[in-house]
Amino acid sequence: MAFESLSEKLQNAFKKISGRGKLNEKDIKDAMREVKLALLEADVNFLVVKNLIKDISERAMGQDVLNSLTPGQQVIKIVNEELTALMGKENTKLNISPKKPTIIMLLGLQGAGKTTVAGKLALMLKKQNKGVLLAACDIYRPAAIKQLQVLGEQIDVKVYEKGTQKPLLTAKEALRKAQDENCDYLIIDTAGRLHIDEDLMGELKELKDNLKPSELLLVVDAMTGQDAVNVAEKFNSTLDITGIILTKLDGDTRGGAALSIRAVTGKSIKFAGIGEKLTDIEPFYPDRMASRILGMGDVLTLIEKAELAMDETKAKELEEKFKTQRFTLDDFLDQFSQMRKMGSMNDLMAMLPGANTGKMANAEIDEKQVDRMEAIIKSMTKKERENPNVVNASRKRRIASGSGTTIQEVNKLLNQFEGTKKMMKQFTDMSKKGKKGLFKLPF
């Protein structure tokens, strides 16, 4: 069950019908089936998926999509927009109490990573030069207090603990201590508990009512499945949480739980745990999560950028030129500037899925080199640009001195141009049988 990305699936679904040109309702319905599968595979809750599909279908039926030359990309865009909207805006600010200390309470199921998050948050705040006190209120799990103490030592933050004394008592004493020491933050680690355990949920309610924390953060494992909605809803309805922290996001989970939780609670996901080290916590980016759930890297951003930069008529002209082999150095130059509009080359590379791995990571593109290539072409006459074959040794010398480069560089550019021309020819030949809009990004 290797993950095939949703974009691939949609492209395939639409490929079957590309001969007909326009899409019809059935095509969209088939595509929606793929979207549904992808979301379910990513562990987005069933009912959340149902609602999403309804919204997405309505939009996808719109004329813009049906008439588009690139329906696959249009649909992906809509899916992503809906997901991003549902994920909410970035909101990683902690609620600050007007009176010191600001109390942050961490809650969640067993094994979600509350104690580790407590350490990570404390370190993050300490780095902002804030005074922090940790309170160990997990009196149930064996050695939980010890775990927090060890973390506290590692990051040099004090931990208040009173063994297995009632959590409320410990928390109150910790609060007094934090006030005495003029701490900015008091972080309370609580025991993991099941949302259906009425007694233990009551204990949290008691803590909340007495301490009035500014933040009640639900810590959730990013790998959680369909049950995420039950957990989040119960914690939220009992305690009215203020936000969510998603942990273990450094795994390979699609993390659909994030979407489900957000959908049922409406609360922001504020931070994400992204590794084993205590520094491995970062603000949560809802838009990144949306594309992760779809399994597409930041392909969507790339689609949008490409659409902005490359207007369709130009693309068609270019396509025509490839076919007729009239691709000139002027067009080559044009391509550079089109690419430029999409952002720096390195940014673009980073956005491609899989581009971060292996060879690609080392393939740093030298922006300066692109500048020089532009200069070389601009130093050519119109005739030379249209027919590079006329560029002889003396012309090369002139071009090199005109562009402030060397003859070797001029040679290199001419070779690259020929290479590109050949490659593009192959591309067009290859896709002749396939789609209508040829000059598309290769995904």
Add this chain to the structure above:
Amino acid sequence: MNKNEGLFSKMKKGLTSTKEGFSKNIGNIFNSSGEINDDFYEQIEEALIVADVGMATTMLIIEKLKVNIKANKIKTTEQAKTELKNIIKEMLGQNDVEDNYPLVILFVGVNGVGKTTAIGKLASKFGEQGKKVVMAAGDTFRAAAAEQLTEWAQRSNASIVKHKEGADPAAVIYDAIQSFKAKGADVLLCDTAGRLHNKKNLMEELKKMERIIAKELPGANKEVYIVLDATTGQNAINQAKNFKDTVELNGIVLTKLDGTAKGGVVIAINKELMLPIKYIGVGEAIEDLEIFDPYLFVEALFE
């Protein structure tokens, strides 16, 4: 039987206690009109998905159900329900728990699934059977993991071998094996640090432990269990695959079934990787670890 009822009611309690809001009462689907139609299949699909069975396995189950309904001329949803359960039970197969001693079990899994707790409970279970148990505190990474296991050792009257935090886990295993041999003990339970399955170097570390066990205890019955959290979704498949690629997995311990999660993903894992589910965790108390019973699991899935 009494004990089984106790277990079943524990699971059922968890599974039925959240009926509000988003959760679906799966039992309902079979109480509908009684006619086998598209709606009926759709409801089953929903029920299986909500139980984290996953889309691929769900479709497979439904295909089989359709075939069987036709072949056996099943007319009512009540009969279809029995057939559905039978299909899943058959997929899960039988569960035979190891009872050849000396027995060494290495526990692996991602962070926070409950490896240490499962070992504690299992130690108590073996202890009750009069077996001599040694624990190896192989999680030298997480703060206070060894202390946590030590408490379990005390509760279950097992002995424990541990090193300092940050020590080489393989060395802990080695020492534990020597202690195990010297004591002439029956069961050696080896804890390991939780690790995400996509972290190559951490996964390699497990191989070393496996090699040491193989070398030092050639005659022992060796098992490697992956501990999976029932609340985990489809990612559990990736977890099981990656761990299986690294070490010789023999079985699954499914924890946290006392919540509202149903752990349906193990059906896919069981089917794809031929990994039997050995034990399930159904509560916080030391006795709350049970030998997996496919019958009860499937019943709970649809309650």
